[in-house]
Amino acid sequence: MLFDLHNHTRYSPDSRVEPRTLIAFARRIGLAGLAITDHNEVRGVHEAEEAAGSDFLVIPGIEVSTRDGHVLAYGVREIIPRDLSAAETAERIIALGGVPVAAHPYRFWYGLGEATTLRIPFAAYETRNSRTLRRGNERARALAKARNVGETGGSDSHFLNEIARAVTAVEGSQLRVEDVLEAVARGRTRVQGLDRGPVATARYVTKCVGEWLLRGMRRI
Secondary structure (H helix, E strand, O other), X not given: XXXXXXXXXXOOOXXXXXXHXXXXXXXXXXXXXXXXXXXOOOHHHHHHHXXXXXXXEEEEEEEEEOOOOEEEEEOOOOOOOOOOOHHHHHHHHHHOOOEEEEOOOOOOOOOOOHHHHHHOOOOEEEEEEOOOXXXXXXXXXXXXXXXXXXXXXXXXXXXXXXXXXXEEEOOOOOOOHHHHHHHHHOOOOEEXXXXXXXXXXXXXXXXXXXXXXXXXXXOO
């Protein structure tokens, strides 16, 4: 079964996608489920679950802004304060019963970098992110294999046409949220999808720089 484990909705400052629209589109293109991972927010999760019903899986999550870079928190429904260290953020995720994952660790903007990623006992690294350059994804995958940790894949979608450009494959049928979280935590996943190409890079850089200036040069 295929899941897109990194998606943003209008509850993130850099997306306008309605949670219900996101779910309808993902269901239409054949995904078994997806994760809602808004920046430092959880309100989109409830809306997505209402829209999904019982035949489409919504994995609750957050993309937490730490002092060191972004960390994905799966299975968490409570807001975790931003601007903590990545290590403390991971501890809080675990304390809440969630699964901490290093988001796009080699990305220039918001990646944790190798040294920080290695210091923290993440359950998995995001090794296929369709908004990350191929080199960054390949380095993340090599690091995951060297450290024998799990891998996740996600589109990091901010627009509907980005959904499912990268996904996580989990074996089984009629999976529950708990099953997907356990598969991530135990390294029982496979990733597939696209990297960020030249056209997407131009769009990504223009969007990020423009929004950064509008925020008064503050990080998300």
